[in-house]
Amino acid sequence: MFKGGALQSSNPSGLFDNAISDQAFNAFQQYMRDKCGIAIGHSKRYMVQSRLDNILRETAISNVNDLIDALIKNTLPQKIKTRIIDAITTNETYWFRDGRQFDVLTKEILPELTKHPFNSLRIWSAGCSYGQEPYSICIAMQEFARLHMIKLPKLQIIGTDLSHKVLDIARQAVYSEYALSRGLPTPLKQRYFVSSEQGWKLKPEITSKVSFRPFNLLNSFSMMGKFDVIFCRNVLIYFSSEVKLHILNRMIASLKPEGSLFLSSTESLPPGLSGLKTLQGHGTRYYRRMD
Ligand SMILES: C[S@@+](CC[C@H](N)C(=O)[O-])C[C@H]1O[C@@H](n2cnc3c(N)ncnc32)[C@H](O)[C@@H]1O
The missing domain is CATH 1.10.155.10 (Chemotaxis receptor methyltransferase CheR, N-terminal domain)
Structure with a gap:
Protein backbone atom coordinates (compact mmCIF):
# COMPACT_ATOMS: atom_id res chain seq x y z
CA MET A 1 0.00 0.00 0.00
CA THR A 89 -9.82 12.36 -19.64
CA THR A 90 -10.13 15.89 -21.05
CA ASN A 91 -13.31 16.08 -23.11
CA GLU A 92 -13.35 19.66 -24.41
CA THR A 93 -15.16 19.84 -27.75
CA TYR A 94 -17.57 22.01 -29.72
CA TRP A 95 -19.49 22.14 -32.99
CA PHE A 96 -17.60 22.55 -36.28
CA ARG A 97 -14.28 22.85 -34.43
CA ASP A 98 -11.51 23.81 -36.90
CA GLY A 99 -14.24 24.84 -39.34
CA ARG A 100 -12.08 24.87 -42.48
CA GLN A 101 -11.64 21.13 -42.22
CA PHE A 102 -15.37 20.73 -42.83
CA ASP A 103 -14.93 22.73 -46.06
CA VAL A 104 -12.21 20.28 -47.12
CA LEU A 105 -14.46 17.36 -46.24
CA THR A 106 -17.45 18.57 -48.22
CA LYS A 107 -15.81 20.49 -51.06
CA GLU A 108 -12.72 18.33 -51.76
CA ILE A 109 -13.23 14.85 -50.38
CA LEU A 110 -16.97 14.27 -50.71
CA PRO A 111 -17.19 15.13 -54.46
CA GLU A 112 -14.34 12.66 -55.17
CA LEU A 113 -15.93 9.93 -53.10
CA THR A 114 -19.39 10.37 -54.61
CA LYS A 115 -18.04 9.90 -58.15
CA HIS A 116 -18.62 6.21 -57.47
CA PRO A 117 -22.35 6.22 -56.71
CA PHE A 118 -22.61 2.69 -55.34
CA ASN A 119 -19.95 3.23 -52.69
CA SER A 120 -20.93 3.54 -49.09
CA LEU A 121 -18.93 6.01 -47.02
CA ARG A 122 -17.41 5.08 -43.68
CA ILE A 123 -16.05 7.82 -41.42
CA TRP A 124 -14.43 7.38 -38.01
CA SER A 125 -14.38 10.08 -35.34
CA ALA A 126 -11.72 8.69 -32.98
CA GLY A 127 -11.90 10.39 -29.57
CA CYS A 128 -15.35 11.83 -30.33
CA SER A 129 -16.09 13.14 -26.81
CA TYR A 130 -19.73 14.28 -26.36
CA GLY A 131 -20.55 13.75 -30.06
CA GLN A 132 -20.17 17.24 -31.50
CA GLU A 133 -17.45 16.07 -33.91
CA PRO A 134 -19.24 13.10 -35.56
CA TYR A 135 -22.55 14.99 -35.62
CA SER A 136 -20.86 18.05 -37.19
CA ILE A 137 -19.41 15.74 -39.87
CA CYS A 138 -22.87 14.33 -40.59
CA ILE A 139 -24.59 17.75 -40.62
CA ALA A 140 -21.87 19.19 -42.93
CA MET A 141 -22.38 16.34 -45.41
CA GLN A 142 -26.16 16.55 -45.23
CA GLU A 143 -26.02 20.32 -45.82
CA PHE A 144 -23.71 19.90 -48.78
CA ALA A 145 -26.05 17.35 -50.32
CA ARG A 146 -29.08 19.58 -49.68
CA LEU A 147 -27.49 22.71 -51.17
CA HIS A 148 -26.13 20.90 -54.25
CA MET A 149 -29.18 18.69 -54.63
CA ILE A 150 -27.13 15.50 -54.64
CA LYS A 151 -28.03 12.20 -53.02
CA LEU A 152 -25.46 11.06 -50.49
CA PRO A 153 -24.23 7.48 -50.69
CA LYS A 154 -24.99 5.26 -47.70
CA LEU A 155 -23.20 6.95 -44.82
CA GLN A 156 -21.83 5.30 -41.69
CA ILE A 157 -20.17 7.55 -39.11
CA ILE A 158 -18.68 5.85 -36.06
CA GLY A 159 -17.73 7.83 -32.96
CA THR A 160 -15.46 6.11 -30.45
CA ASP A 161 -14.05 7.21 -27.12
CA LEU A 162 -12.35 5.78 -24.08
CA SER A 163 -14.78 7.54 -21.73
CA HIS A 164 -18.17 5.89 -21.15
CA LYS A 165 -19.58 9.09 -19.64
CA VAL A 166 -19.14 11.08 -22.88
CA LEU A 167 -20.54 8.27 -25.03
CA ASP A 168 -23.75 8.12 -22.95
CA ILE A 169 -24.30 11.82 -23.63
CA ALA A 170 -23.35 11.49 -27.30
CA ARG A 171 -25.92 8.71 -27.78
CA GLN A 172 -28.68 10.80 -26.19
CA ALA A 173 -27.89 13.63 -28.66
CA VAL A 174 -29.56 16.23 -26.43
CA TYR A 175 -27.57 19.43 -25.87
CA SER A 176 -28.03 22.57 -23.79
CA GLU A 177 -28.49 26.02 -25.29
CA TYR A 178 -24.94 26.81 -24.13
CA ALA A 179 -23.46 23.69 -25.80
CA LEU A 180 -25.18 24.63 -29.08
CA SER A 181 -23.95 28.23 -28.82
CA ARG A 182 -20.40 26.89 -29.09
CA GLY A 183 -19.91 26.72 -32.85
CA LEU A 184 -23.31 25.73 -34.24
CA PRO A 185 -24.71 28.30 -36.73
CA THR A 186 -28.32 29.27 -35.91
CA PRO A 187 -29.78 28.10 -39.26
CA LEU A 188 -28.35 24.62 -38.59
CA LYS A 189 -29.82 24.61 -35.10
CA GLN A 190 -33.22 25.43 -36.60
CA ARG A 191 -32.93 22.81 -39.31
CA TYR A 192 -31.52 19.85 -37.41
CA PHE A 193 -32.62 20.21 -33.75
CA VAL A 194 -35.96 20.18 -31.99
CA SER A 195 -36.61 21.70 -28.60
CA SER A 196 -37.43 19.19 -25.84
CA GLU A 197 -37.80 19.37 -22.05
CA GLN A 198 -34.25 18.10 -21.60
CA GLY A 199 -32.69 20.47 -24.15
CA TRP A 200 -32.15 20.56 -27.92
CA LYS A 201 -32.57 17.12 -29.47
CA LEU A 202 -30.82 16.27 -32.73
CA LYS A 203 -33.18 14.93 -35.40
CA PRO A 204 -33.13 11.25 -36.47
CA GLU A 205 -32.03 12.18 -40.01
CA ILE A 206 -28.62 12.88 -38.40
CA THR A 207 -28.56 10.51 -35.41
CA SER A 208 -29.55 7.50 -37.55
CA LYS A 209 -26.27 7.81 -39.47
CA VAL A 210 -24.01 8.06 -36.42
CA SER A 211 -23.24 5.26 -33.96
CA PHE A 212 -21.03 5.21 -30.89
CA ARG A 213 -18.90 2.61 -29.21
CA PRO A 214 -16.33 2.53 -26.43
CA PHE A 215 -12.86 2.01 -27.80
CA ASN A 216 -9.36 2.54 -26.43
CA LEU A 217 -6.96 3.67 -29.16
CA LEU A 218 -4.21 1.56 -27.58
CA ASN A 219 -6.18 -1.60 -28.49
CA SER A 220 -6.11 -3.47 -31.80
CA PHE A 221 -8.01 -1.76 -34.66
CA SER A 222 -8.74 -5.05 -36.42
CA MET A 223 -12.48 -4.99 -35.56
CA MET A 224 -12.94 -1.42 -36.82
CA GLY A 225 -12.84 -2.18 -40.57
CA LYS A 226 -11.63 0.28 -43.23
CA PHE A 227 -12.55 3.96 -43.48
CA ASP A 228 -12.74 6.59 -46.20
CA VAL A 229 -11.99 9.34 -43.69
CA ILE A 230 -10.66 9.37 -40.12
CA PHE A 231 -10.90 12.36 -37.78
CA CYS A 232 -8.58 12.09 -34.77
CA ARG A 233 -8.40 15.65 -33.56
CA ASN A 234 -7.16 16.94 -30.20
CA VAL A 235 -6.68 13.38 -28.92
CA LEU A 236 -3.06 12.47 -29.67
CA ILE A 237 -1.87 15.70 -27.98
CA TYR A 238 -2.08 13.86 -24.65
CA PHE A 239 0.16 10.99 -25.83
CA SER A 240 3.94 10.53 -26.05
CA SER A 241 5.60 10.56 -29.50
CA GLU A 242 6.00 6.77 -29.49
CA VAL A 243 2.34 6.15 -28.66
CA LYS A 244 1.30 8.71 -31.30
CA LEU A 245 3.41 6.93 -33.91
CA HIS A 246 1.98 3.54 -32.95
CA ILE A 247 -1.62 4.80 -33.20
CA LEU A 248 -1.08 6.70 -36.46
CA ASN A 249 0.59 3.73 -38.17
CA ARG A 250 -2.46 1.62 -37.36
CA MET A 251 -4.79 4.42 -38.49
CA ILE A 252 -3.03 4.54 -41.86
CA ALA A 253 -3.61 0.78 -42.17
CA SER A 254 -7.32 1.37 -41.35
CA LEU A 255 -7.77 3.85 -44.21
CA LYS A 256 -9.05 2.67 -47.57
CA PRO A 257 -6.65 3.44 -50.48
CA GLU A 258 -6.55 7.26 -50.92
CA GLY A 259 -8.40 7.65 -47.59
CA SER A 260 -8.01 10.92 -45.69
CA LEU A 261 -6.97 11.73 -42.14
CA PHE A 262 -7.65 14.89 -40.14
CA LEU A 263 -5.67 15.89 -37.07
CA SER A 264 -6.43 19.29 -35.56
CA SER A 265 -4.78 22.18 -37.41
CA THR A 266 -2.38 22.77 -34.50
CA GLU A 267 -1.13 19.16 -34.42
CA SER A 268 1.67 17.74 -36.55
CA LEU A 269 2.80 14.26 -37.53
CA PRO A 270 5.39 12.68 -35.22
CA PRO A 271 8.90 12.12 -36.60
CA GLY A 272 9.42 8.76 -38.30
CA LEU A 273 5.91 8.42 -39.74
CA SER A 274 5.62 7.48 -43.40
CA GLY A 275 2.67 6.44 -45.55
CA LEU A 276 0.80 9.77 -45.54
CA LYS A 277 1.09 12.73 -47.86
CA THR A 278 0.27 16.21 -46.56
CA LEU A 279 -2.34 18.19 -48.51
CA GLN A 280 -3.40 21.82 -48.16
CA GLY A 281 -6.84 23.14 -48.96
CA HIS A 282 -9.28 25.82 -47.79
CA GLY A 283 -6.56 27.27 -45.52
CA THR A 284 -5.95 24.07 -43.60
CA ARG A 285 -3.88 20.89 -43.68
CA TYR A 286 -4.96 17.27 -43.93
CA TYR A 287 -3.38 13.96 -44.86
CA ARG A 288 -3.97 11.28 -47.46
CA ARG A 289 -2.89 7.67 -47.47
CA MET A 290 -0.13 7.03 -50.04
CA ASP A 291 -0.65 3.85 -52.04
C1 LIG B 1 -10.18 16.92 -26.16
S1 LIG B 1 -11.31 15.66 -26.61
C2 LIG B 1 -11.40 15.94 -28.38
C3 LIG B 1 -12.79 15.76 -28.92
C4 LIG B 1 -12.95 16.00 -30.41
N1 LIG B 1 -12.15 15.07 -31.18
C5 LIG B 1 -12.62 17.42 -30.77
O1 LIG B 1 -11.57 17.66 -31.38
O2 LIG B 1 -13.41 18.31 -30.45
C6 LIG B 1 -10.26 14.20 -26.50
C7 LIG B 1 -11.03 12.90 -26.36
O3 LIG B 1 -10.13 11.80 -26.53
C8 LIG B 1 -10.52 10.76 -25.64
N2 LIG B 1 -9.38 9.85 -25.39
C9 LIG B 1 -8.28 10.07 -24.62
N3 LIG B 1 -7.50 8.99 -24.60
C10 LIG B 1 -8.09 8.05 -25.38
C11 LIG B 1 -7.77 6.70 -25.74
N4 LIG B 1 -6.65 6.08 -25.29
N5 LIG B 1 -8.63 6.04 -26.54
C12 LIG B 1 -9.76 6.64 -26.98
N6 LIG B 1 -10.12 7.90 -26.67
C13 LIG B 1 -9.30 8.61 -25.88
C14 LIG B 1 -10.98 11.51 -24.40
O4 LIG B 1 -11.85 10.73 -23.59
C15 LIG B 1 -11.66 12.75 -24.98
O5 LIG B 1 -13.06 12.60 -25.07
Whole structure:
Protein backbone atom coordinates (compact mmCIF):
# COMPACT_ATOMS: atom_id res chain seq x y z
CA MET A 1 0.00 0.00 0.00
CA PHE A 2 1.31 3.49 -0.82
CA LYS A 3 2.43 5.55 2.18
CA GLY A 4 2.01 9.32 2.53
CA GLY A 5 4.64 11.44 0.73
CA ALA A 6 6.52 14.68 1.39
CA LEU A 7 3.36 16.64 2.12
CA GLN A 8 2.34 14.31 4.91
CA SER A 9 5.72 14.03 6.60
CA SER A 10 5.79 17.82 7.12
CA ASN A 11 2.19 17.85 8.28
CA PRO A 12 1.91 17.18 12.00
CA SER A 13 -1.62 18.62 12.13
CA GLY A 14 -2.85 15.80 9.90
CA LEU A 15 -4.51 18.38 7.64
CA PHE A 16 -3.17 16.68 4.51
CA ASP A 17 -3.72 13.07 5.61
CA ASN A 18 -5.48 12.42 2.33
CA ALA A 19 -2.79 14.03 0.13
CA ILE A 20 -1.57 11.91 -2.76
CA SER A 21 1.94 10.60 -2.08
CA ASP A 22 4.82 10.86 -4.58
CA GLN A 23 4.85 7.09 -4.94
CA ALA A 24 1.11 6.85 -5.59
CA PHE A 25 1.17 9.76 -8.05
CA ASN A 26 4.05 8.17 -10.00
CA ALA A 27 2.24 4.83 -10.07
CA PHE A 28 -0.95 6.56 -11.27
CA GLN A 29 0.97 8.40 -14.03
CA GLN A 30 2.40 5.09 -15.21
CA TYR A 31 -0.98 3.33 -15.07
CA MET A 32 -2.66 6.02 -17.19
CA ARG A 33 0.25 5.99 -19.68
CA ASP A 34 0.20 2.19 -20.03
CA LYS A 35 -3.56 1.65 -20.08
CA CYS A 36 -4.81 4.77 -21.88
CA GLY A 37 -1.74 6.38 -23.48
CA ILE A 38 -2.43 9.56 -21.51
CA ALA A 39 0.66 11.37 -20.22
CA ILE A 40 -0.14 13.24 -16.98
CA GLY A 41 2.40 15.96 -16.16
CA HIS A 42 3.49 16.83 -12.61
CA SER A 43 1.54 20.08 -12.85
CA LYS A 44 -1.65 17.97 -12.90
CA ARG A 45 -1.04 16.50 -9.44
CA TYR A 46 -3.68 18.62 -7.69
CA MET A 47 -6.18 18.07 -10.50
CA VAL A 48 -5.69 14.29 -10.07
CA GLN A 49 -6.04 14.62 -6.29
CA SER A 50 -9.30 16.56 -6.45
CA ARG A 51 -10.90 14.37 -9.13
CA LEU A 52 -9.99 11.17 -7.27
CA ASP A 53 -11.27 12.71 -4.01
CA ASN A 54 -14.71 13.01 -5.60
CA ILE A 55 -14.66 9.32 -6.55
CA LEU A 56 -13.50 8.23 -3.07
CA ARG A 57 -16.93 9.24 -1.75
CA GLU A 58 -18.48 6.44 -3.81
CA THR A 59 -16.24 3.80 -2.25
CA ALA A 60 -15.46 2.39 1.18
CA ILE A 61 -11.82 3.41 0.69
CA SER A 62 -10.65 6.21 2.95
CA ASN A 63 -7.82 7.89 1.02
CA VAL A 64 -6.55 8.52 -2.50
CA ASN A 65 -3.35 6.51 -2.07
CA ASP A 66 -5.32 3.36 -1.23
CA LEU A 67 -7.66 4.03 -4.15
CA ILE A 68 -4.69 4.16 -6.55
CA ASP A 69 -3.25 1.04 -4.95
CA ALA A 70 -6.52 -0.84 -5.53
CA LEU A 71 -6.70 0.47 -9.11
CA ILE A 72 -3.24 -0.87 -9.89
CA LYS A 73 -3.87 -4.20 -8.15
CA ASN A 74 -7.09 -4.47 -10.18
CA THR A 75 -9.28 -4.97 -7.11
CA LEU A 76 -11.69 -2.09 -7.82
CA PRO A 77 -15.17 -2.73 -9.23
CA GLN A 78 -15.32 -2.02 -12.98
CA LYS A 79 -17.72 0.88 -12.30
CA ILE A 80 -15.14 2.70 -10.17
CA LYS A 81 -12.34 2.04 -12.69
CA THR A 82 -14.54 3.53 -15.40
CA ARG A 83 -15.27 6.54 -13.18
CA ILE A 84 -11.55 7.12 -12.64
CA ILE A 85 -10.78 7.03 -16.38
CA ASP A 86 -13.79 9.27 -17.10
CA ALA A 87 -12.53 11.74 -14.51
CA ILE A 88 -9.02 11.95 -15.93
CA THR A 89 -9.82 12.36 -19.64
CA THR A 90 -10.13 15.89 -21.05
CA ASN A 91 -13.31 16.08 -23.11
CA GLU A 92 -13.35 19.66 -24.41
CA THR A 93 -15.16 19.84 -27.75
CA TYR A 94 -17.57 22.01 -29.72
CA TRP A 95 -19.49 22.14 -32.99
CA PHE A 96 -17.60 22.55 -36.28
CA ARG A 97 -14.28 22.85 -34.43
CA ASP A 98 -11.51 23.81 -36.90
CA GLY A 99 -14.24 24.84 -39.34
CA ARG A 100 -12.08 24.87 -42.48
CA GLN A 101 -11.64 21.13 -42.22
CA PHE A 102 -15.37 20.73 -42.83
CA ASP A 103 -14.93 22.73 -46.06
CA VAL A 104 -12.21 20.28 -47.12
CA LEU A 105 -14.46 17.36 -46.24
CA THR A 106 -17.45 18.57 -48.22
CA LYS A 107 -15.81 20.49 -51.06
CA GLU A 108 -12.72 18.33 -51.76
CA ILE A 109 -13.23 14.85 -50.38
CA LEU A 110 -16.97 14.27 -50.71
CA PRO A 111 -17.19 15.13 -54.46
CA GLU A 112 -14.34 12.66 -55.17
CA LEU A 113 -15.93 9.93 -53.10
CA THR A 114 -19.39 10.37 -54.61
CA LYS A 115 -18.04 9.90 -58.15
CA HIS A 116 -18.62 6.21 -57.47
CA PRO A 117 -22.35 6.22 -56.71
CA PHE A 118 -22.61 2.69 -55.34
CA ASN A 119 -19.95 3.23 -52.69
CA SER A 120 -20.93 3.54 -49.09
CA LEU A 121 -18.93 6.01 -47.02
CA ARG A 122 -17.41 5.08 -43.68
CA ILE A 123 -16.05 7.82 -41.42
CA TRP A 124 -14.43 7.38 -38.01
CA SER A 125 -14.38 10.08 -35.34
CA ALA A 126 -11.72 8.69 -32.98
CA GLY A 127 -11.90 10.39 -29.57
CA CYS A 128 -15.35 11.83 -30.33
CA SER A 129 -16.09 13.14 -26.81
CA TYR A 130 -19.73 14.28 -26.36
CA GLY A 131 -20.55 13.75 -30.06
CA GLN A 132 -20.17 17.24 -31.50
CA GLU A 133 -17.45 16.07 -33.91
CA PRO A 134 -19.24 13.10 -35.56
CA TYR A 135 -22.55 14.99 -35.62
CA SER A 136 -20.86 18.05 -37.19
CA ILE A 137 -19.41 15.74 -39.87
CA CYS A 138 -22.87 14.33 -40.59
CA ILE A 139 -24.59 17.75 -40.62
CA ALA A 140 -21.87 19.19 -42.93
CA MET A 141 -22.38 16.34 -45.41
CA GLN A 142 -26.16 16.55 -45.23
CA GLU A 143 -26.02 20.32 -45.82
CA PHE A 144 -23.71 19.90 -48.78
CA ALA A 145 -26.05 17.35 -50.32
CA ARG A 146 -29.08 19.58 -49.68
CA LEU A 147 -27.49 22.71 -51.17
CA HIS A 148 -26.13 20.90 -54.25
CA MET A 149 -29.18 18.69 -54.63
CA ILE A 150 -27.13 15.50 -54.64
CA LYS A 151 -28.03 12.20 -53.02
CA LEU A 152 -25.46 11.06 -50.49
CA PRO A 153 -24.23 7.48 -50.69
CA LYS A 154 -24.99 5.26 -47.70
CA LEU A 155 -23.20 6.95 -44.82
CA GLN A 156 -21.83 5.30 -41.69
CA ILE A 157 -20.17 7.55 -39.11
CA ILE A 158 -18.68 5.85 -36.06
CA GLY A 159 -17.73 7.83 -32.96
CA THR A 160 -15.46 6.11 -30.45
CA ASP A 161 -14.05 7.21 -27.12
CA LEU A 162 -12.35 5.78 -24.08
CA SER A 163 -14.78 7.54 -21.73
CA HIS A 164 -18.17 5.89 -21.15
CA LYS A 165 -19.58 9.09 -19.64
CA VAL A 166 -19.14 11.08 -22.88
CA LEU A 167 -20.54 8.27 -25.03
CA ASP A 168 -23.75 8.12 -22.95
CA ILE A 169 -24.30 11.82 -23.63
CA ALA A 170 -23.35 11.49 -27.30
CA ARG A 171 -25.92 8.71 -27.78
CA GLN A 172 -28.68 10.80 -26.19
CA ALA A 173 -27.89 13.63 -28.66
CA VAL A 174 -29.56 16.23 -26.43
CA TYR A 175 -27.57 19.43 -25.87
CA SER A 176 -28.03 22.57 -23.79
CA GLU A 177 -28.49 26.02 -25.29
CA TYR A 178 -24.94 26.81 -24.13
CA ALA A 179 -23.46 23.69 -25.80
CA LEU A 180 -25.18 24.63 -29.08
CA SER A 181 -23.95 28.23 -28.82
CA ARG A 182 -20.40 26.89 -29.09
CA GLY A 183 -19.91 26.72 -32.85
CA LEU A 184 -23.31 25.73 -34.24
CA PRO A 185 -24.71 28.30 -36.73
CA THR A 186 -28.32 29.27 -35.91
CA PRO A 187 -29.78 28.10 -39.26
CA LEU A 188 -28.35 24.62 -38.59
CA LYS A 189 -29.82 24.61 -35.10
CA GLN A 190 -33.22 25.43 -36.60
CA ARG A 191 -32.93 22.81 -39.31
CA TYR A 192 -31.52 19.85 -37.41
CA PHE A 193 -32.62 20.21 -33.75
CA VAL A 194 -35.96 20.18 -31.99
CA SER A 195 -36.61 21.70 -28.60
CA SER A 196 -37.43 19.19 -25.84
CA GLU A 197 -37.80 19.37 -22.05
CA GLN A 198 -34.25 18.10 -21.60
CA GLY A 199 -32.69 20.47 -24.15
CA TRP A 200 -32.15 20.56 -27.92
CA LYS A 201 -32.57 17.12 -29.47
CA LEU A 202 -30.82 16.27 -32.73
CA LYS A 203 -33.18 14.93 -35.40
CA PRO A 204 -33.13 11.25 -36.47
CA GLU A 205 -32.03 12.18 -40.01
CA ILE A 206 -28.62 12.88 -38.40
CA THR A 207 -28.56 10.51 -35.41
CA SER A 208 -29.55 7.50 -37.55
CA LYS A 209 -26.27 7.81 -39.47
CA VAL A 210 -24.01 8.06 -36.42
CA SER A 211 -23.24 5.26 -33.96
CA PHE A 212 -21.03 5.21 -30.89
CA ARG A 213 -18.90 2.61 -29.21
CA PRO A 214 -16.33 2.53 -26.43
CA PHE A 215 -12.86 2.01 -27.80
CA ASN A 216 -9.36 2.54 -26.43
CA LEU A 217 -6.96 3.67 -29.16
CA LEU A 218 -4.21 1.56 -27.58
CA ASN A 219 -6.18 -1.60 -28.49
CA SER A 220 -6.11 -3.47 -31.80
CA PHE A 221 -8.01 -1.76 -34.66
CA SER A 222 -8.74 -5.05 -36.42
CA MET A 223 -12.48 -4.99 -35.56
CA MET A 224 -12.94 -1.42 -36.82
CA GLY A 225 -12.84 -2.18 -40.57
CA LYS A 226 -11.63 0.28 -43.23
CA PHE A 227 -12.55 3.96 -43.48
CA ASP A 228 -12.74 6.59 -46.20
CA VAL A 229 -11.99 9.34 -43.69
CA ILE A 230 -10.66 9.37 -40.12
CA PHE A 231 -10.90 12.36 -37.78
CA CYS A 232 -8.58 12.09 -34.77
CA ARG A 233 -8.40 15.65 -33.56
CA ASN A 234 -7.16 16.94 -30.20
CA VAL A 235 -6.68 13.38 -28.92
CA LEU A 236 -3.06 12.47 -29.67
CA ILE A 237 -1.87 15.70 -27.98
CA TYR A 238 -2.08 13.86 -24.65
CA PHE A 239 0.16 10.99 -25.83
CA SER A 240 3.94 10.53 -26.05
CA SER A 241 5.60 10.56 -29.50
CA GLU A 242 6.00 6.77 -29.49
CA VAL A 243 2.34 6.15 -28.66
CA LYS A 244 1.30 8.71 -31.30
CA LEU A 245 3.41 6.93 -33.91
CA HIS A 246 1.98 3.54 -32.95
CA ILE A 247 -1.62 4.80 -33.20
CA LEU A 248 -1.08 6.70 -36.46
CA ASN A 249 0.59 3.73 -38.17
CA ARG A 250 -2.46 1.62 -37.36
CA MET A 251 -4.79 4.42 -38.49
CA ILE A 252 -3.03 4.54 -41.86
CA ALA A 253 -3.61 0.78 -42.17
CA SER A 254 -7.32 1.37 -41.35
CA LEU A 255 -7.77 3.85 -44.21
CA LYS A 256 -9.05 2.67 -47.57
CA PRO A 257 -6.65 3.44 -50.48
CA GLU A 258 -6.55 7.26 -50.92
CA GLY A 259 -8.40 7.65 -47.59
CA SER A 260 -8.01 10.92 -45.69
CA LEU A 261 -6.97 11.73 -42.14
CA PHE A 262 -7.65 14.89 -40.14
CA LEU A 263 -5.67 15.89 -37.07
CA SER A 264 -6.43 19.29 -35.56
CA SER A 265 -4.78 22.18 -37.41
CA THR A 266 -2.38 22.77 -34.50
CA GLU A 267 -1.13 19.16 -34.42
CA SER A 268 1.67 17.74 -36.55
CA LEU A 269 2.80 14.26 -37.53
CA PRO A 270 5.39 12.68 -35.22
CA PRO A 271 8.90 12.12 -36.60
CA GLY A 272 9.42 8.76 -38.30
CA LEU A 273 5.91 8.42 -39.74
CA SER A 274 5.62 7.48 -43.40
CA GLY A 275 2.67 6.44 -45.55
CA LEU A 276 0.80 9.77 -45.54
CA LYS A 277 1.09 12.73 -47.86
CA THR A 278 0.27 16.21 -46.56
CA LEU A 279 -2.34 18.19 -48.51
CA GLN A 280 -3.40 21.82 -48.16
CA GLY A 281 -6.84 23.14 -48.96
CA HIS A 282 -9.28 25.82 -47.79
CA GLY A 283 -6.56 27.27 -45.52
CA THR A 284 -5.95 24.07 -43.60
CA ARG A 285 -3.88 20.89 -43.68
CA TYR A 286 -4.96 17.27 -43.93
CA TYR A 287 -3.38 13.96 -44.86
CA ARG A 288 -3.97 11.28 -47.46
CA ARG A 289 -2.89 7.67 -47.47
CA MET A 290 -0.13 7.03 -50.04
CA ASP A 291 -0.65 3.85 -52.04
C1 LIG B 1 -10.18 16.92 -26.16
S1 LIG B 1 -11.31 15.66 -26.61
C2 LIG B 1 -11.40 15.94 -28.38
C3 LIG B 1 -12.79 15.76 -28.92
C4 LIG B 1 -12.95 16.00 -30.41
N1 LIG B 1 -12.15 15.07 -31.18
C5 LIG B 1 -12.62 17.42 -30.77
O1 LIG B 1 -11.57 17.66 -31.38
O2 LIG B 1 -13.41 18.31 -30.45
C6 LIG B 1 -10.26 14.20 -26.50
C7 LIG B 1 -11.03 12.90 -26.36
O3 LIG B 1 -10.13 11.80 -26.53
C8 LIG B 1 -10.52 10.76 -25.64
N2 LIG B 1 -9.38 9.85 -25.39
C9 LIG B 1 -8.28 10.07 -24.62
N3 LIG B 1 -7.50 8.99 -24.60
C10 LIG B 1 -8.09 8.05 -25.38
C11 LIG B 1 -7.77 6.70 -25.74
N4 LIG B 1 -6.65 6.08 -25.29
N5 LIG B 1 -8.63 6.04 -26.54
C12 LIG B 1 -9.76 6.64 -26.98
N6 LIG B 1 -10.12 7.90 -26.67
C13 LIG B 1 -9.30 8.61 -25.88
C14 LIG B 1 -10.98 11.51 -24.40
O4 LIG B 1 -11.85 10.73 -23.59
C15 LIG B 1 -11.66 12.75 -24.98
O5 LIG B 1 -13.06 12.60 -25.07
